[in-house]
Amino acid sequence: MLEVEVSGLKFENPLILASGVLGMSASSMISAVKFGAGGVVTKSIGVRAREGHPMPCVVELPFGLINAMGLPNPGCEEFKEEIKKFKENCDAPIIASIFGGDPSEVREVARTLRDADGFEINVSCPHSDVTKKLEDDEEMIGDIVREVKKAVDSPVWVKLSPNVSSIVEIGLAAQEAGADAVVAINTLRAMIIDVETGVPILGNRIGGLSGSCIKPVAVRCIYELYETLEIPIIGVGGVTSWKDAVEMMLAGASAIEIGTAVMKDVRIFEKIKAGLKEYLTKKNLKIEELVGRAHRV
């Protein structure tokens, strides 16, 4: 009842573990699937190992989270093993989140991780020196997508930043370059300062805001993208309940990624699945009929 197909990939349900949350090892991604995720996106992987930004890396707020992890990852050569291990133990699709400073770097990561079922190009981490300068660069994003498409046969998604003047323009650039889907949205650039000491708390000073407070921004972005784009949209940003998931699908999302909410409760996937099923039954709708339904009015 909850099966969806996005860009040729079949998911048992539309709820996917978002990039950056857990996702560092096969074991943690397998546990997300055991807890009900229909698929997983890995941590963002680059060509070489990175330790990320100095700690503190996260600040927890009542309405969300500001993080500045700084793309820590073991590098694509080592991470290949984690994808292999995941695929040996799990049938759910695994999407490799990949990043790099230029098209050839991203292509190299994609080629190394070609065992993944799909790719999500991260051009939108708001606090990394590598991706921050890409988020608004339509031409560069187009070049990266074309290079990755040449290197792999599996679907290529592009994760978009809300920190741009027009997310639709960036989405269009990705579509024109051959992307199979877009993922909206990454975190909102944010900051927090301790008033006692006057010191910015995050080691990197600037971070990205996620969690329930960004959901209305995500819904708006998905709605706008759906108006113009032809390729599917994967919705992400502050989903913590089945209602949030339904709302994003009504705005135009074909599938949903969940990140920050996993922190409080790894069983979030099962909970949302139950709520989704109940909603579809009550409304007598098929899951694909939800997608973009808000655009009828």
Next chain:
Amino acid sequence: MLPRMVEIKEIIEEGRDAKTFILDAPWLKGATPGQFLMVWIPEIGERPMSLSSSTSITVKRVGRVTSRLHDMKEGDFIGIRGPYGRGFEISDGKSLLIAGGMGSAPLAFLSERVNKFTALIGARTKDDLVLLRKFSKGELLIATEDGSEGRKGFVTDLIDEIEMKVYDAIYACGPDGMLREILDRAKELNILHKLQISVERYFKCGIGVCGSCVLDPSGVRVCKEGPIFRGEEVFDSEIGRYRRDASGRRVKYGNSKRI
């Protein structure tokens, strides 16, 4: 939760290169032994640190953050968030406490809450033994690697001097190699269910979101489902074989070689 600035009320020297910092943080009274704080020194950094009593941390000078903490004076302020993680389950019966090195810190806190106990405490040298005073109300056996105090050897050698299976609960904290040996011994005696160990991994967030501290192969998060685990939960885990560094690369236990 945001880091909260708290005053260092008192500093106690603990042998060589270790100090206990007593914090003015009355809301920590409800903390459970085994839980940890994320300690923030503005402009320097943040590190996870075990509670050594409900209002103190006991810290060895090792890197930039701990060195700066060691340079601080009574009356200075540090930021803390927590207490985080799952603590020890407290037994009413006879307990065995096994600590290697700075593993004494969470077990010192635990010793306040258990009735009858035997403590096996090990360290490199006499000067590296910390918080011994906290264990004096129970039976105390000591081992040092250089023989400068107690038996010469590792803390796990002391296990031969007692009968492990007569205890109702066994608590251990220390390096991975020590934990692996205790896991193996408990398995042999069929008492893994009595064992609780405190696991150390690289924490970035401390709240279960980043995945840095996840254990193979179960995928449990040390900062959230742990840092205290039952023996049977982690017997098959990576403990004593490898761990992940800050970038997520697997590093073999016992040397810094990557796998």
